[in-house]
Amino acid sequence: MATFSDVPSESFRLSMLINDKRYRAYTFQFIALLLLIGAFSYLGYNLVKNLQSAGLNISYKFLGDPAGYDINQRLIEYDNQSTHWRASLVGVLNTLLVAFLGCITATIIGVVVGVLRLSNNWIVSKLMSVYVEIFRNVPVLIWILIIMAVFTSVLPQPRDFRGANATASMVADSFAFTGRGFYSPAPIFNDGSMVVVVAFILSIAGMFYYRRYAKKALFERGQMLPTFWPSIGILLIPSILVFFVMGQPISLEYPALKGFNFQGGIYMRASLISLWFALSIYTAAFIAENVRAGILSVSSGQSEAAASLGLRPNRIMNLVVLPQALRVIIPPLISHFLNLTKNSSLAIAVGYMDLTGTLGGITLNQTGRAIETVLLLMAFYLTISLSISAIMNVYNNSMKLKER
């Protein structure tokens, strides 16, 4: 210490920026920073200059102009006279829809496969390895295209449902599975249906409350209450009662073949289904590997201990292994969700009008505003991805080992 104490008193010389170990690192970092700033300003300057000399100025005015094209799947009101901005929003919602559905199914499939891959049953575990390897090692675009091609060529088209000698028919008169997508009955909410909906939401809350209560009873009094059947009862019985008391305010609209297509009911397009399915099984293969790694990270002593307490294998998995494994599983899960969301931009391959298809596809093409749309596209995907990360991080923090 004593030898160092007189160092600051030594006067600062410029050469010390290079020769003195204490400053040298800063010097180089500073130079690197300058170079970086220089490189970026060069690119930015070039961009602006080039744009100017081509007579293209960055302007987002086109977003207010009528788009002029139609979009098949619209979650919000939209027609061809709506603005490009509105078309982008339709695209964002379509992206979010397929990403949301995809993340859920990918997680479910991934967890099941990951667990089964560790099964003691040789056939099951080998089958799962084959699944993982096949789906993980073929590009997702190929899967999307294959699934769409199989979908449209294997399933009957609406015209096969027509006429006296139709080759295809609806399932239970209410579902139609066609190469253009699935049609199912849609609920129609009439007067008084709000009461039923509210009753149902309250039932959901009631179910969770009951489960909390049952857990508490188990922890505090060691009393094991049944959960499965009571949960279902709480969930359904009040709603069904209210439904009949209110005079059946919710009815169903059935799809029916009219003209070229089925009309009415809920229509899930072939493009959505194949994209959703392809993204799910592809991402699930990665998730399955994570789940397997997570489970293997829990030391076998844990499950042996649980087994010696007399727990049955699936309880060991649910109560002992998975909760601990989750800490290992969640962080990479976040990045799989992000990947799935970004992979959904391959949607145009099957004609699904996601954000890349509307804003980054038709709008870009019809307006020629490549830079503006691509920047906006980046901003949208960045926002979506960061939001997913944020949400998942909150969940991750709540699952983290709480140190006492």
Place this chain on the structure above:
Amino acid sequence: MVHCSGNYPTVLKSLPLWGTNFCLVYSGQAEHQEEVKMKKSVLLGALAVTGLAAGMASAGTLDDVKARGSLNCGVTTGLVGFAAPDANGEWQGFDVAVCRAVAAAVLGDSSAVEFVPTTGKTRFTALASGEIDMLARNTTWTFSRDVDLKFEFAGVNYYDGQGFMVPADLGVTSASELDGATVCIQTGTTTELNLADFFSANGISYEPVPIETNAEAQPLYLEGACDVYTTDASGLLATRAAFENPEDHVVLPEIISKEPLGPLVRHGDNGWGDIVRWTLNALIAAEELGVNLGNLDSIAGETKNQEIKRLLGAEGTLGEMLGLDAEWAKRAIAVGGNYGEVFDANIGPDTAIGVERGLNAQWTDGGLLYTPPFR
């Protein structure tokens, strides 16, 4: 089916972040470029990365093409009759003929063409970014493409209009009966916009299925994933001709739009635009003047018609004015003959596609082809 994956690079290429990009290939802006370069060197001097700026100062497209020794010509991804590789991998077709004619005029070699397949979506970015020197891909001349997207249409090589094709067994006889139909359309086309207009104007609904290329649309239409396929009528005929049973499909009588199709280049290089325009005009004029593959070598010597002599370079300095040699047009015509010969060989009544001349006849035959005089 996997063409789609190719879009992203082209889209990104359209971002002129790098010095080599499109804006600086305009010869007409030399002064401006000097100024840009000056400022840049001030900015970059300290950084000593001037190497990055190499390729910024670029000559006109003509010089680029000559230096490269080949013409980069954007065509479709495959539409038999207009542009598609034949069994030997040679690109053939009505649009391809325009590319070859330009290559022959400029480079003296009709095979010195690099054909770049583009989709409806990627074609404009490919042209704007300089990836291709010209685009000959059933592209409709519209106001916004000309003015807003900043392209220069060199003329019209095919007067077309949008039509509908349906399987004959649907029993549809008119487009107004298409309420509720599922329609396959290529994205990034005028087709898409016309379709929206047509259906709203008629107060009927439809379900659009956006598709990237003609090749992807065909199986979807044939499998019945869409009831109707709509695009330019010429494209419908060409597509139908490639079907196993063309007679099972009918093209409806309605033509819902005007689609003047023609080759185009970037705004700004007028000299290059002139070359493409007058090469096309040379093919059209040759037909009007009776110049064809049979008499191409002899006619200039025998004729008394001064325009033929000027066209073929026996008289006057038209070639020189374009920055080419005297025989430019002769070489262009020699590739596949005059407009009529090219038409007949690729899409005419004797081919499987079987298109009648119709609007595309010479003005002297009641058509719309009318080239300005060569003088």
